[in-house]
Amino acid sequence: MNSFKYKTLFKVISEQTDLPDNAVIADLGCKDATFLLAFQEAFPEKIKSAVGVDITDKRFKDVKHKKPIKLKVMDCSKKLKFADNTFDFVFTKDMFECVSDKDLLVREIHRILKPGGVVISVNCDWDSVTYNGENKQLISKALQAYAVTKQPWMDDLDSWIGRRMYGFFNKSNLFESSVSVYNVVETDFTEGTFGYDLSMDIAWLYKENTGALKEKEYNEFIDNLKSAQNKGLYIFSKPYYIYKGIKK
Ligand SMILES: C[S@@+](CC[C@H](N)C(=O)[O-])C[C@H]1O[C@@H](n2cnc3c(N)ncnc32)[C@H](O)[C@@H]1O
Numbered sequence: 001m002n003s004f005k006y007k008t009l010f011k012v013i014s015e016q017t018d019l020p021d022n023a024v025i026a027d028l029g030c031k032d033a034t035f036l037l038a039f040q041e042a043f044p045e046k047i048k049s050a051v052g053v054d055i056t057d058k059r060f061k062d063v064k065h066k067k068p069i070k071l072k073v074m075d076c077s078k079k080l081k082f083a084d085n086t087f088d089f090v091f092t093k094d095m096f097e098c099v100s101d102k103d104l105l106v107r108e109i110h111r112i113l114k115p116g117g118v119v120i121s122v123n124c125d126w127d128s129v130t131y132n133g134e135n136k137q138l139i140s141k142a143l144q145a146y147a148v149t150k151q152p153w154m155d156d157l158d159s160w161i162g163r164r165m166y167g168f169f170n171k172s173n174l175f176e177s178s179v180s181v182y183n184v185v186e187t188d189f190t191e192g193t194f195g196y197d198l199s200m201d202i203a204w205l206y207k208e209n210t211g212a213l214k215e216k217e218y219n220e221f222i223d224n225l226k227s228a229q230n231k232g233l234y235i236f237s238k239p240y241y242i243y244k245g246i247k248k
Contacts, residue, residue: 003034004192005192005193005194005197006034006035006038008182008184009122009182009184009240010035010038010042012180012182012242013035013120013122013182013242014038014039014042014043016120016180016242016244017039017042017043017089017118017120018118019043019046019047019088019089020046020088021045021046022046022048023043023046023047023048023088023089024048024049024050024086024087024088024089025039025047025049025050025051025087025088025089025090025091026050026051026052026053026082026086026087026089026090026091026112027039027050027051027052027053027090027091027092027093028053028076028080028090028091028092028095028105028109029053029054029055029076029092029093029094029095029096029098030052030053030054030071031054031059032059032060032062032063033052033060033063033069033071035091035093036050036052036069036091037063037064037069039091040069047068048068049068049070050068050069050070051069051070051071051072052069052070052071052072053071053072053073053074053076053080054071054073054074055073055074055075055076055153056073056153057071057073076092076095076099076105076108077099077100077101077104077105077155078104079104079108080108080109080111080112082112083112084111084112085112085113085114085115085117086112086113086114087112087113087114087117088113088114088117088118089117089118089119089120090109090112090113090117090118090119090120091119091120091121091122092109092119092120092121092122093121093122093123094122094123094124096121096123096161096165096168097123097126097154097156097157097158097159097161098153098154098155098156098157099155099156100155100156102168103168103172106168106169106172106174107172107174109245110172110174110175110247113247114247115247116246116247117246117247118244118245118246118247119169119175119243119244119245119247120242120243120244120245121165121169121242121243121245122240122241122242122243123161123162123165123240123241123243124161124162124238124239124240124241125159125160125161125162125163125239125240125241126146126147126159126160126161126162127144127147127159127160128162128163128238128239129143129147129198129236129237129238129239130143130235130236130237130238131143131195131199131224131225131228131234131235131236132228132233132234132235132236133221133224133225133227133228133233133234134224134227134228135220135221135224138217138220138221138224139221139224139225141213141217142202142205142213142217142218142221143202145202145205145210145212145213146198146201146202146205146212147159148212149205149210149212151204162181162239162240162241163241165179165241165243166179166241166243169243169245173248174245174247174248175245175246175247175248176245176246176248177243177244177245178243178244178245179241179242179243179244180241180242180244181239181240181241181242182239182240182242183237183238183239183240184236184237184238184239184240185235185236185237186234186235186236186237187234187235187236188229188234189225189226189228189229189234189236193236194236194238195225195234195236195238198236198238199221199222199225202218202221203218205218206218
């Protein structure tokens with residue numbers, strides 16, 4: 001995994017990933033296939049073929065292709081264009097909240113997994129993300145606005161998706177379910193960290209005129225984070241729920 005910030009999260013995920021020999025794997029909502037490539041690097045002897053799908057091919061050009069990755073455009077809100085019992089392992093990260101019919105996706109993941117196949121679904125619980133800083137009300141407002149404001153490419157948005165993921169799969173009775181949480185904690189507001197990158201993403205709320213956060217409020221929010229950093233008070237925390245299901 002080249003991305004420094006995802007290294008620890010991927011380590012926690014890969015420790016829960018037990019692939020058979022000649023594994024056939026998929027990543028749903030793969031974007032630039034960062035995680036698919038990481039699985040390939042972590043389990044080079046095990047993976048026979050890997051496919052990444054996304055609703056858009058916008059980021060496929062950024063993928064440094066390594067055999068045997070295939071990339072396909074596919075809408076995971078609909079019936080997946082894969083045959084029954086195709087995969088040993090299905091991975092999906094931060095895509096589930098964008099899909100409107102989550103029960104359908106759960107059933108589809110079950111259908112495309114081989115008997116005994118494993119799904120790992122990793123989702124940030126956006127309503128549990130925190131920064132420390134002086135202006136509590138403003139920081140909470142910026143985070144809450146980001147958590148609940150739907151971006152154009154999302155069919156749906158659920159800021160509680162992390163805590164809800166276990167239930168979506170478990171209530172289907174199609175999987176042996178377990179869940180764990182990996183919490184990112186950072187004490188430096190510097191480029192390339194989760195906290196810094198999120199604070200930059202939050203700018204879209206005023207840039208796209210969503211009405212959820214004014215430019216003045218955004219600038220004050222960033223000043224709060226910088227000031228917290230300068231005074232040694234900065235903390236950023238972000239929980240990733242890691243759901244693991246074994247096909248019954
Ligand atoms: C927040 S990004 C996460 C990307 C990647 N899984 C990661 O964690 O680095 C969400 C991805 O899901 C994709 N996506 C959103 N809705 C989708 C859908 N209905 N079907 C397939 N992909 C979808 C988006 O295009 C985007 O690449």
